[in-house]
Amino acid sequence: MAVLPRSTRWPTLIGLALAVLVGQPAISQTTVKRLAVLEFKGESIKGEVLDTFADAVRGGAVEALAGRRVQVMTRENMMVLLKDMGKKDCSEGDCEVETARNIGADFVVSGSVVRIDAAFVVTLKLHETKGGSLLATDQIEAKSQIELLRQLREKGRNLVANNVGDRPAAPSPVPEPAPGTRSPSRTAPASVHGCAANQVSIPGGTFWMGDPDYARPVHKVTLSPFCIDKTEVTVAGYRACVQDGGCPPPSATVDWKDIKPDEKTKWSPYCTWGKRGLDQHPINCVDWNQATTFCEWAGGRLPSEAEWEYAARGKDGRLFPWGNQRPDASRLNACGGECGQARMYPGDDGWPATAPVGSFPEGASAFGVLDMAGNVWEWTADSFVDYSDQPVTDPQRLQHDGSPRVFRGGSWTNVDPAWVRAGYRNKRDPGSRTLILGFRCARTASN
Numbered sequence: 001m002a003v004l005p006r007s008t009r010w011p012t013l014i015g016l017a018l019a020v021l022v023g024q025p026a027i028s029q030t031t032v033k034r035l036a037v038l039e040f041k042g043e044s045i046k047g048e049v050l051d052t053f054a055d056a057v058r059g060g061a062v063e064a065l066a067g068r069r070v071q072v073m074t075r076e077n078m079m080v081l082l083k084d085m086g087k088k089d090c091s092e093g094d095c096e097v098e099t100a101r102n103i104g105a106d107f108v109v110s111g112s113v114v115r116i117d118a119a120f121v122v123t124l125k126l127h128e129t130k131g132g133s134l135l136a137t138d139q140i141e142a143k144s145q146i147e148l149l150r151q152l153r154e155k156g157r158n159l160v161a162n163n164v165g166d167r168p169a170a171p172s173p174v175p176e177p178a179p180g181t182r183s184p185s186r187t188a189p190a191s192v193h194g195c196a197a198n199q200v201s202i203p204g205g206t207f208w209m210g211d212p213d214y215a216r217p218v219h220k221v222t223l224s225p226f227c228i229d230k231t232e233v234t235v236a237g238y239r240a241c242v243q244d245g246g247c248p249p250p251s252a253t254v255d256w257k258d259i260k261p262d263e264k265t266k267w268s269p270y271c272t273w274g275k276r277g278l279d280q281h282p283i284n285c286v287d288w289n290q291a292t293t294f295c296e297w298a299g300g301r302l303p304s305e306a307e308w309e310y311a312a313r314g315k316d317g318r319l320f321p322w323g324n325q326r327p328d329a330s331r332l333n334a335c336g337g338e339c340g341q342a343r344m345y346p347g348d349d350g351w352p353a354t355a356p357v358g359s360f361p362e363g364a365s366a367f368g369v370l371d372m373a374g375n376v377w378e379w380t381a382d383s384f385v386d387y388s389d390q391p392v393t394d395p396q397r398l399q400h401d402g403s404p405r406v407f408r409g410g411s412w413t414n415v416d417p418a419w420v421r422a423g424y425r426n427k428r429d430p431g432s433r434t435l436i437l438g439f440r441c442a443r444t445a446s447n
């Protein structure tokens with residue numbers, strides 16, 4: 001059994017792939033260490049299945065290392081490095097440490113699987129590669145593959161969190177200004193047309209709103225100039241509102257109509273509020289009213305659905321914020337290779353859950369707005385109202401009746417490219433709080 005995966009998903013450009021380390025972006029390479037998660041060993045288990053086990057642990061490791069100076073190597077990155085060095089995979093014996101050392105990893109997680117009918121027993125090991133010492137080990141018993149994947153992610157996260165990297169300092173009681181942070185009581189310098197420093201000025205204009213496949217009829221919309229946040233509102237940004245008394249502390253739990261207790265238990269851990277190292281990740285698990293309150297505190301409002309779409313796609317009718325090219329791992333945080341078998345694109349975008357805002361500059365919209373596809377869906381101000389084919393100016397579609405509100409842009413959980421199209425519409429009750437849904441703010445330009 002090979003230790004490294006036998007995937008055929010070789011990157012086209014090896015040089016590019018060598019540069020692709022994921023986990024945390026843009027950290028000085030001089031002090032960053034690397035962690036590798038190797039393919040698991042297991043008799044009579046398909047390589048693709050073993051890949052999903054490693055992916056689950058890799059996902060947990062990425063979560064554990066957010067904010068620490070340790071990066072999690074992608075599978076593709078490891079494969080390219082190993083091939084480039086002419087090294088062979090080790091297929092038998094305890095060669096994980098040597099393999100990891102060969103690809104420049106400072107830490108390595110390995111796993112061995114025993115299958116008993118539908119059940120699995122997995123042994124996880126974490127080594128440091130320089131001296132080869134075993135830092136920690138854990139054993140998992142699961143009654144099904146789905147249960148195993150869940151546990152691998154959780155146990156992998158804990159194994160790494162407790163043994164690798166320096167824990168980040170506790171958040172400052174007065175957070176630094178951050179993307180998504182904006183307070184009228186602070187000295188946010190106005191830039192163009194009264195936009196805040198963290199906003200993009202969007203000129204007025206006319207565009208075709210809607211999607212020929214999913215949001216018909218496509219119709220002509222004219223908008224006045226407005227400002228929109230360059231990124232989604234962050235955890236740090238939301239905390240500033242809470243500390244200022246403008247926002248109630250979020251509960252950091254999911255909730256929606258007819259939610260089951262086990263769903264609440266299963267999904268609430270993905271809420272970003274109160275989690276270590278996620279200050280620059282988007283705030284999620286906030287309902288429409290909480291989002292509205294935040295934007296009012298910040299001197300603005302939620303964008304209308306039309307404003308959101310125009311900021312995402314501009315005038316040229318493109319399908320996605322960046323153009324018409326299919327989504328890939330360089331442009332957004334959706335479900336890539338890090339998700340396992342069900343995926344939108346083969347590459348690993350580095351983020352099995354939310355990513356720090358602004359992590360994908362190659363996915364910028366025509367106006368330079370970031371995160372308009374993937375990461376978290378975003379509440380808009382409007383109710384979900386059917387489009388008309390008539391031209392309209394500055395449409396406001398909010399109905400003050402508790403009707404479902406529109407949210408846009410797709411999230412880290414999505415595998416269908418249609419859902420991250422700029423014209424795709426989605427809706428939920430305004431009281432819903434989910435792990436996939438955050439927001440950004442807008443304001444009307446001053447002149």
Ligand SMILES: [Ca+2]
Pocket residue numbers: 333334335336338349350351352353412
């Ligand atoms: Ca992702």
